Amino acid sequence: MAEHVILFAGPMGAGKTTAIEALSEVPVVRTEAANTDRETADKATTTVALDYGEITVGDSDKVRLYGIPGQRRFDFMWQILKERARGLVVLVNADAPDPVASMLEYLDEFSDLHDRGGVVVGVTRSDVVDGPGPGVFSDALQAAHPEMLVPVFTVDPRQTDQMTTVLLTLVANIEMRAAMTAAQEVH
Numbered sequence: 001m002a003e004h005v006i007l008f009a010g011p012m013g014a015g016k017t018t019a020i021e022a023l024s025e026v027p028v029v030r031t032e033a034a035n036t037d038r039e040t041a042d043k044a045t046t047t048v049a050l051d052y053g054e055i056t057v058g059d060s061d062k063v064r065l066y067g068i069p070g071q072r073r074f075d076f077m078w079q080i081l082k083e084r085a086r087g088l089v090v091l092v093n094a095d096a097p098d099p100v101a102s103m104l105e106y107l108d109e110f111s112d113l114h115d116r117g118g119v120v121v122g123v124t125r126s127d128v129v130d131g132p133g134p135g136v137f138s139d140a141l142q143a144a145h146p147e148m149l150v151p152v153f154t155v156d157p158r159q160t161d162q163m164t165t166v167l168l169t170l171v172a173n174i175e176m177r178a179a180m181t182a183a184q185e186v187h
């Protein structure tokens, strides 16, 4: 039985808590407090410490899902969770002021997760605004980090099936990377 620890990062209101709620098979541990920054994200609450959920993939692989706060003033949690994680889902909302720049910031911040495991990007709230499509995000990624292999999805975090596709892609990438590393060590 393998275990994966996956981090969900991205700006406030991108849908990290929503995604973990959609995916988790156990009741999600949430740490929401009243949102005093309605300008950045017009919603009642915001995550102040972490979200936690779990899902089983395949026969018995447990995936631990951690969501981190989007607000920088809570970024002490980022460091703690970063050390445990092996995979990263960057969610970025298409209606943010500069979603492409925002995605690149999160990738820089968590680049060691790419080296240790894998990263996928989900562009959310594409139905709310006619923003840049996934190709724009992929091109920016390729230009900034040609060494990284990062799939980009357009996703609605409220939809369990869409989030499952994103998560399974990430888990497959992590396992492929681990298998290749193991094979290199044998030779």
Ligand SMILES: Nc1nc2c(ncn2[C@@H]2O[C@H](COP(=O)(O)OP(=O)(O)OP(=O)(O)O)[C@@H](O)[C@H]2O)c(=O)[nH]1
Residues within 6 Å of the ligand: 010, 011, 012, 013, 014, 015, 016, 017, 018, 019, 041, 043, 045, 046, 047, 048, 067, 068, 069, 070, 071, 124, 125, 126, 127, 128, 155, 156, 157, 158
């Ligand atoms: N229409 C639409 N709404 C979305 C989409 N993705 C997320 N939302 C909504 O946007 C809000 C996102 O809120 P959260 O899930 O709390 O966002 P978060 O990333 O956890 O934010 P912080 O914890 O504050 O950093 C929720 O109200 C979602 O229902 C989408 O693709 N389309």
Ligand SMILES: [Mg+2]
Residues within 6 Å of the ligand: 016, 017, 018, 046, 047, 051, 067, 068, 069, 070
């Ligand atoms: Mg949240």
